[in-house]
Amino acid sequence: MMSNEQMLENEIQAKGLNAPRLTPNLIDRKIVGEQYHVFPGTTLTVCVLHLVNGFTVTGESACASPENFNPEIGRKIARDNAREKIWQLEGYVLRERLHAAV
Template sequence: MRSEAAVEKEIQDKGLNAPRLTPDLIDATIVGEDYHIFPGTTVTVCCLTLRNGFTVIGESACASPENFNPELGQKIARDNARNKIWQLEGYALRERLSAAG
């Protein structure tokens, strides 16, 4: 799996500069984050609050309780929530582009 930074570099190297989303734009939409680990489970939920007040949820869980690590669970849950923002922001950008054209 290629990192966001590698993909971003390739896009820039190829001169693809039409309106688009970037990792920095995605991160700029996030104004808050909260986590909850359900007691007695390995389930971790991350709730990201976006600048317009909308919230996005990501989750993580591991099959073996012995492998559970709260910090890693939070990281995975946050990554899953953040990935959802790409779709939402992509849709919003497409709406703006279609209205302008």
């Protein structure tokens, strides 16, 4: 099954939209490490992604019903939330570069 992100990437490529932009691959290459922590007695999972430049971003997940808590799913959601922050940061950096080139 293809992710929404990959389907969107395929559509962008098919339409020939090739101006400077971010790609899922670029975002993934920024990540050099990851750590997870589940706070004891809770369903709160925190993911810390370590980036190539030494910066870190965090993402969190928690479920309302403790009976639904699954550590693997919690890590996946927390990681996705942390990774989304990289898109924002890298988007800002790219926009700064484009602005400086004008």
